[in-house]
Amino acid sequence: MKTQKIGAWIAVLFGASYFIIPLIATFEFSLRMRRGEYSFDAYRSVFADVQFRESFSYSIVMAILTIVFGVLLVVPTAYWVRLRLPQMRPFVEFITLMPLVIPAIVIVFGYLRLYNSSSFIPFTGSARGTDLLLMFSFMTLSLPYMYRSVDTAMRTIDVATLTEAAQSLGASWPTIMFKCIFPNVMSGVLSGAFITFAIVIGEFTMPSLLNRPAFGPYLQLIGANRAYEPPALAIIAFAITWASMALLQLVSRFSKSAPSKP
Amino acid sequence: MSFLELSGIQKSFGPVQVVHDFDMTIEKGEFVSFLGPSGCGKTTVLRMIAGFETPSGGTIRINGKNQESLKPNQRNIGMVFQAYALFPNMTVHDNVAFGLKIAGMNKAAVDARVKEMLGLIHLGHLADRFPYQMSGGQQQRVALARALAPKPQVLLLDEPLSALDAKIRVSLREEIRMIQQQLGITTVFVTHDQEEALSISDRIVVMNSGRADQIGTPFDIYNKPATRFVASFVGTLNLIEATVVDPASNRISIGDQAITLREPLGPVKAGDTVSLALRPEAGSIAESAKGDTALTGQVVSSNFLGSVIRTRMKVGDPVISFDMFNAPGLSPPAVGDVVTLRFTASDLLIIRE
Amino acid sequence: MSAKQAIDFRKTAIDWLGILPFLLFAVMFLIAPTLYLVTGAFLNPAGEFTFDNISGLFTDKILASYWISIRVSLASSLGGAFIGFFLAWAVVLGGLPSWIRSSLLTFSGVASNFAGVPLAFAFLATLGRTGLVTLLLRDWFGINLYATGFNLLSFIGLTITYMYFQIPLMVLIITPALDGLKKEWREAAEILGATNTQYWMKVALPILFPSILGTTLLLFANAFGAIATAYSLTGSTFNIVPIQLYAQIRGDVLHNPNLGYALALGMIVITGISNLIYIWLRMRAERWQK
Ligand SMILES: Nc1ncnc2c1ncn2[C@@H]1O[C@H](COP(=O)(O)OP(=O)(O)O)[C@@H](O)[C@H]1O
Ligand SMILES: [Mg+2]
Numbered sequence: 015m016k017t018q019k020i021g022a023w024i025a026v027l028f029g030a031s032y033f034i035i036p037l038i039a040t041f042e043f044s045l046r047m048r049r050g051e052y053s054f055d056a057y058r059s060v061f062a063d064v065q066f067r068e069s070f071s072y073s074i075v076m077a078i079l080t081i082v083f084g085v086l087l088v089v090p091t092a093y094w095v096r097l098r099l100p101q102m103r104p105f106v107e108f109i110t111l112m113p114l115v116i117p118a119i120v121i122v123f124g125y126l127r128l129y130n131s132s133s134f135i136p137f138t139g140s141a142r143g144t145d146l147l148l149m150f151s152f153m154t155l156s157l158p159y160m161y162r163s164v165d166t167a168m169r170t171i172d173v174a175t176l177t178e179a180a181q182s183l184g185a186s187w188p189t190i191m192f193k194c195i196f197p198n199v200m201s202g203v204l205s206g207a208f209i210t211f212a213i214v215i216g217e218f219t220m221p222s223l224l225n226r227p228a229f230g231p232y233l234q235l236i237g238a239n240r241a242y243e244p245p246a247l248a249i250i251a252f253a254i255t256w257a258s259m260a261l262l263q264l265v266s267r268f269s270k271s272a273p274s275k276p
Numbered sequence: 277m278s279f280l281e282l283s284g285i286q287k288s289f290g291p292v293q294v295v296h297d298f299d300m301t302i303e304k305g306e307f308v309s310f311l312g313p314s315g316c317g318k319t320t321v322l323r324m325i326a327g328f329e330t331p332s333g334g335t336i337r338i339n340g341k342n343q344e345s346l347k348p349n350q351r352n353i354g355m356v357f358q359a360y361a362l363f364p365n366m367t368v369h370d371n372v373a374f375g376l377k378i379a380g381m382n383k384a385a386v387d388a389r390v391k392e393m394l395g396l397i398h399l400g401h402l403a404d405r406f407p408y409q410m411s412g413g414q415q416q417r418v419a420l421a422r423a424l425a426p427k428p429q430v431l432l433l434d435e436p437l438s439a440l441d442a443k444i445r446v447s448l449r450e451e452i453r454m455i456q457q458q459l460g461i462t463t464v465f466v467t468h469d470q471e472e473a474l475s476i477s478d479r480i481v482v483m484n485s486g487r488a489d490q491i492g493t494p495f496d497i498y499n500k501p502a503t504r505f506v507a508s509f510v511g512t513l514n515l516i517e518a519t520v521v522d523p524a525s526n527r528i529s530i531g532d533q534a535i536t537l538r539e540p541l542g543p544v545k546a547g548d549t550v551s552l553a554l555r556p557e558a559g560s561i562a563e564s565a566k567g568d569t570a571l572t573g574q575v576v577s578s579n580f581l582g583s584v585i586r587t588r589m590k591v592g593d594p595v596i597s598f599d600m601f602n603a604p605g606l607s608p609p610a611v612g613d614v615v616t617l618r619f620t621a622s623d624l625l626i627i628r629e
Numbered sequence: 630m631s632a633k634q635a636i637d638f639r640k641t642a643i644d645w646l647g648i649l650p651f652l653l654f655a656v657m658f659l660i661a662p663t664l665y666l667v668t669g670a671f672l673n674p675a676g677e678f679t680f681d682n683i684s685g686l687f688t689d690k691i692l693a694s695y696w697i698s699i700r701v702s703l704a705s706s707l708g709g710a711f712i713g714f715f716l717a718w719a720v721v722l723g724g725l726p727s728w729i730r731s732s733l734l735t736f737s738g739v740a741s742n743f744a745g746v747p748l749a750f751a752f753l754a755t756l757g758r759t760g761l762v763t764l765l766l767r768d769w770f771g772i773n774l775y776a777t778g779f780n781l782l783s784f785i786g787l788t789i790t791y792m793y794f795q796i797p798l799m800v801l802i803i804t805p806a807l808d809g810l811k812k813e814w815r816e817a818a819e820i821l822g823a824t825n826t827q828y829w830m831k832v833a834l835p836i837l838f839p840s841i842l843g844t845t846l847l848l849f850a851n852a853f854g855a856i857a858t859a860y861s862l863t864g865s866t867f868n869i870v871p872i873q874l875y876a877q878i879r880g881d882v883l884h885n886p887n888l889g890y891a892l893a894l895g896m897i898v899i900t901g902i903s904n905l906i907y908i909w910l911r912m913r914a915e916r917w918q919k
């Protein structure tokens with residue numbers, strides 16, 4: 015099978031070039047700021063920018079809030095569906111997949127019409143309200159990934175037995191939830207968290223249309239007005255994505271080898 | 277000239293040699309089983325016949341033709357795999373028709389042949405099912421029909437029953453044997469289950485670490501094991517260590533009880549150890565039992581196995597098992613009882629490695 | 630109502646109470662907004678039922694934006710599926726060292742999530758007018774890329790850019806499907822006389838077909854709804870549907886809010902249909918792979 019192997023190498027080399035050349039080009043471009051020599055000036059300029067720091071911290075705070083509230087919504091739901099409402103699983107799964115079907119821009123369009131300052135839930139009437147709406151929109155975007163990873167983790171534990179055991183020891187519902195269920199689906203929660211983090215940090219459409227100063231719209235603004243900072247930002251964004259995915263892999267590998275304790 | 281000839285077959289994977297000097301001839305229409313423990317090289321030999329592996333040495337001939345330069349798709353061989361390996365995207369009909377269509381048969385002829393094959397395995401009514409809609413036993417029968425449809429010169433089966441329930445395993449192996457005899461197709465059947473091999477084969481090859489230890493009829497393999505390995509792997513033979521007392525008169529002793537063998541001991545001297553084999557059903561402890569030889573021992577266990585009761589007794593160091601048929605009114609020996617087992621001296625076989 | 634029925638009823642009620650927060654969330658942030666747009670697409674500004682908005686989509690400008698969106702999505706999903714399939718094939722069945730497989734899968738995990746604005750920056754730095762590849766082609770090979778009619782801010786440019794996340798997505802989804810091809814299927818086909826080509830045409834590709842087609846549709850929907858990359862690459866000069874909708878949300882450029890709803894409805898219909906077929910095909914594929 016000589017030809018097969020040659021074909022395979024050609025495919026891999028082509029793929030590798032497609033993936034790596036843009037990264038090299040972006041990095042090279044980001045070093046060109048100073049005339050005639052390579053320098054990290056573009057990175058310096060990015061890190062010195064107050065707006066960079068503000069929008070980046072804003073997005074990080076948003077990401078953390080999204081993860082916390084997303085987990086609080088998803089874990090009990092996935093648990094309850096497995097424990098008490100197994101017949102509802104297809105329906106719940108369908109709902110969680112909806113954000114993949116309906117484009118983000120359409121969803122946020124709906125928000126703007128439903129929750130504007132003159133509606134009876136005027137989320138967008140105030141900055142804090144808009145932040146809240148933005149967080150909910152991030153939760154919506156990450157719902158498919160969060161639900162899937164938590165539900166997958168839950169499949170490996172027997173929720174019914176675990177619950178009965180805890181109940182027989184006199185545990186209350188909050189205790190069961192936070193002492194039994196959460197620790198056992200931690201790997202799923204963490205996987206979901208890292209994907210959510212990557213999504214929230216890069217998201218452009220929702221914060222842009224809700225007019226909030228997040229990292230995504232900031233990137234777009236810089237792209238429209240500067241020459242050398244955008245590639246530097248692209249490299250930074252790639253590094254962040256890489257780190258999130260590396261942590262995700264680490265978590266899933268770690269949880270596979272570690273036995274789940276009751 | 278035999279139909280399928282394997283001569284001096286060798287196979288190494290990297291530095292590890294897994295098949296050594298394998299010689300075997302199979303007659304047309306014969307049903308031969310390769311029997312041996314897992315990892316002994318049965319599948320490797322089968323795959324070399326099929327052409328999926330290239331032998332490191334030796335030749336394979338089918339009907340006199342050297343197969344060396346032939347790819348699997350040029351050999352006209354039928355093969356059945358352990359995990360069925362039906363094409364999941366095709367119905368039963370299309371699975372069986374696959375080889376016929378590849379061979380360029382016209383549609384009417386294909387349909388007729390498929391119908392015939394499905395009739396043979398009694399699954400004509402399931403022609404439109406997909407594999408995932410059928411039980412394991414049904415799938416394996418379809419796999420058999422698929423392999424046989426293009427009228428292969430040789431049929432190879434690699435542990436085709438291992439994935440099935442015990443009940444189906446027995447009925448399907450009988451069905452395979454019946455179909456094989458009906459079609460008169462030369463067949464090689466790989467298994468690690470000695471009962472399976474004994475029940476359906478014309479001849480059995482007992483394999484041990486890549487070598488053929490013994491080739492013979494089921495009767496020979498069971499009653500006259502050629503090596504210690506065959507004796508211990510096939511059946512539930514007792515393997516007994518005995519001490520030579522007097523080579524000239526064939527006297528040996530088992531746990532200090534001296535007996536005389538029928539078979540000549542050969543070149544040994546007094547004090548040497550020899551291995552003897554005794555089938556559990558060869559002797560009896562009944563008062564009325566006939567036999568020119570007797571051994572007395574203490575019962576260490578007695579297990580009810582349905583049709584037989586298997587008892588183990590200690591004769592000095594060696595432990596010997598024997599079976600008696602279950603009958604109402606029979607009182608099995610209790611642990612601790614001292615019993616005398618009578619048998620014919622010629623039932624004691626000397627195992628020479 | 631007997632006592633037992635009353636207890637049953639209470640138990641059912643509690644069961645439902647458990648997923649109430651989720652249902653509330655789904656209604657507020659997924660279902661209601663979508664329904665609002667969908668119904669709005671069939672109402673005129675006075676709130677009466679009408680098909681005017683739908684027929685309003687069939688103007689040259691809007692049709693053109695749907696058409697360019699569909700073309701970009703189709704081209705990038707077909708290209709991504711094609712290249713992604715060969716990459717997956719190479720690492721699963723091509724007999725390459727195993728570190729290549731794990732590197733490719735890890736990288737694909739990252740690259741499939743590397744979309745949006747930064748991706749546009751990366752391709753501007755690569756194939757833009759002063760991008761590295763553009764310059765190298767000029768200096769080393771004397772090829773003036775932009776004189777050949779190439780433009781990153783065009784159909785072809787956007788397609789190449791989108792493929793940067795489409796290819797890895799395909800690799801990630803199709804690799805398990807290729808892993809699911811049993812070695813015995815190939816051997817069974819071979820021993821029945823089939824050549825390698827016959828095996829691929831009659832067995833492997835038909836088995837993979839639901840996965841390949843399904844994933845292509847998923848990639849299509851993925852590209853169709855994307856806006857950030859295109860927007861920061863081309864500004865609002867390149868009129869794909871999401872950019873048109875973005876402009877409409879920002880400033881009612883169509884001068885008819887309900888026409889905007891119809892535009893959104895059109896997007897939902899297209900991504901919805903492709904996703905539903907994807908899910909259906911996926912279920913079929915899983916049934917076979919059991
Ligand atoms: N492709 C291979 N590469 C390396 N070793 C192999 C390969 N196939 C089989 N072996 C080794 O050869 C020996 C015989 O294997 P096999 O023929 O499958 O045994 P059996 O079918 O009797 O269980 C085993 O030790 C196995 O590990
Ligand atoms: Mg085997």
